[in-house]
Amino acid sequence: MLLPDDPARAFMPYPPVEVPSAPSGPLAGLTFAAKDLFDVAGYPTGGGSPHVLAMSGVKSVSAPAVQLLLDAGARFVGKTHTDELAFSMNGRNAHYGTPVNGGAPDRIPGGSSSGSASAVSNRLCDVALGSDTGGSVRTPASHCGLFGIRPTHGRVSLDRTLALAPSFDTCGYFARDGATFTRVGEVLLGADSASLPDRPRVLLAADAFAMLETEVRGALAGVVQGIEATLGAAELVEAAAPTGFEPLYWAFRRLQGREAWEVDGAIIERFRLPLGPGVAERFAFAREVTDHEVAEARELRASLTARLDALLGTDAVLILPTMPDVAPSLTDSEASLDAYRNRAINILCLSGLAGTPQVTVPLATRLGAPLGLSLMGPRGSDLSLVRLAARVAEAVGRPEARAA
């Protein structure tokens, strides 16, 4: 007998298949799940779409990211729900429902890696793979009170994984605590090409914090002070200078849209897919992106990338908000979620466009719900960034502990 809001709804209800893992290894004793974009031998790959599921067939080879965890001794426990074709950050899949946010059950889990964040936050597994194109790990991690990473673009293989927008797609993961977050990072991310120093320069994206409502800034202020007490005073920078956020927002949406249409447009048109609310509108937008808009957006992307690379150098970490606020309520309208999403993309698009790694750390709460804070590092610094996040969380303390 299951409860009305059974956390097990995090998982796709596939018939369980034994997936062999190494009997020992650095991740022995850990359980993991994988977003249903990653192939897992013995399972289909549904991508949150009934049509993609039907077309999938059963896979015989697991995605490299899955196989890395299996070979390190972690035990696979299931495939998790995703927003339809991964093109949403809400977690409300029109065909499969909404996984339960373990950090705030009356709120959306966030997406698109909704089921992975749900499974970890409900303690149904220790860690879960997700993908982050425009925020799909960072968003649900912040909403559900988890550590989450969007790695350097290209850092972790996305072979045998459904794409959304390849020049933005990354393979990330979720964990509840810094130790597990680090342990998995050592396996999945591998050695850094450019580690952060033990005492990095600290930057703070003043323009991103300025976009937040006063109450949200207030909820994050103490956490920022705690980080400064640990790592040293932050230098204020304008992350989105010289253009400001709005042109970056459009550049992100147009480039992502163009690529998403190239990936999914054919099956959407061929089968006239009845896409869910929001997803349908986003693909309709994607279809109309012009070559001229793409060319402009690429220029902006290149200049932002150069600017963030210059700001970060090889030794700086940038503090920025993960999301504009805690997760919206389960009962919010699609229009309200869409407005929230657009605000969020303004902040999330920075590392999306630049390809830099970003971790979100469950350091704050507001209205009784989790709220993450992010650290962005230089490209290639992923593992040291993960370790830094764990160190910061240890020093600053979890929000429950601080509140107590």
Place this chain on the structure above:
Amino acid sequence: MLLPDDPARAFMPYPPVEVPSAPSGPLAGLTFAAKDLFDVAGYPTGGGSPHVLAMSGVKSVSAPAVQLLLDAGARFVGKTHTDELAFSMNGRNAHYGTPVNGGAPDRIPGGSSSGSASAVSNRLCDVALGSDTGGSVRTPASHCGLFGIRPTHGRVSLDRTLALAPSFDTCGYFARDGATFTRVGEVLLGADSASLPDRPRVLLAADAFAMLETEVRGALAGVVQGIEATLGAAELVEAAAPTGFEPLYWAFRRLQGREAWEVDGAIIERFRLPLGPGVAERFAFAREVTDHEVAEARELRASLTARLDALLGTDAVLILPTMPDVAPSLTDSEASLDAYRNRAINILCLSGLAGTPQVTVPLATRLGAPLGLSLMGPRGSDLSLVRLAARVAEAVGRPEARAA
């Protein structure tokens, strides 16, 4: 390159798997499809529900109805779309879309055996299996201009087939012409336990025709005259006497609802299935049916059954409308479709409740769209009823021929 309204959308997009069939036999040379409620070895069974598809796994044994056709030499070409959990007669599946009505492409195909009727009416195969619980073969057959049968309840095995409401569920099929309809019936239906005589008594359900709008009665009048010219003058009877249709309508809906909830309620509640428009409301209704209502409905069912058995004897065929009208437009609202559905159930519920066989014959058109006329026979007379339908169609002529 596919057309905007590609008829191939009749099929679930499963990866094709070779399904062996006999090299020769009575159905050699025919191609067939099966509604995605029937297990076919090598395929999952999705039932029009993304969750059921996910839970299915790949089947290793085909349903007996499928196997009968394979063993008779028919070649399997694919699994066809169904309304969600087969609980609709529209063919507009919220998760998979709407198959194309080959007889009237601007109109809904009808359902729940929507893809089967779509595939046959678009000449993508010669024959297709469907199921009929409350009209799910008869409705799309009438809408798409096909021969279709709801057999005597229990006549054709529904093993390895997803249920909707077992005391109503039957395995039927579609064909474009009387010869193919008969040829398949000889294999699928087997020998009659109670064949109709060559010159059956002819009855006409005056009360069912009285429910139709004048224009619809007009469209069917010539066809009825043609049947009388072939089989002899019809005796007018009141099929729904003594209660009239409305109590039968409610008895059908309540009994079907109770059984449907027993079949599907557990997964609907466990996964909080986001059911499509109309389907959600029908299951909500089903959940609330009371034991008292069920008991009353069973009494009514028994008395109707006894009355129809008495009317039909072993030698009569009852002429009745299949549907209240031609298929509604693709752009009609859910509310409008629901009103149409409720009118249709008044007529469709007769053989649903009584378990008697009913064939619908593509004899009329209206507004340029197909409109079927039905023949009901005594229980066990299925194959002779099929042959009679083919004979009548031959004698009366196809609507295209008469119009020319």
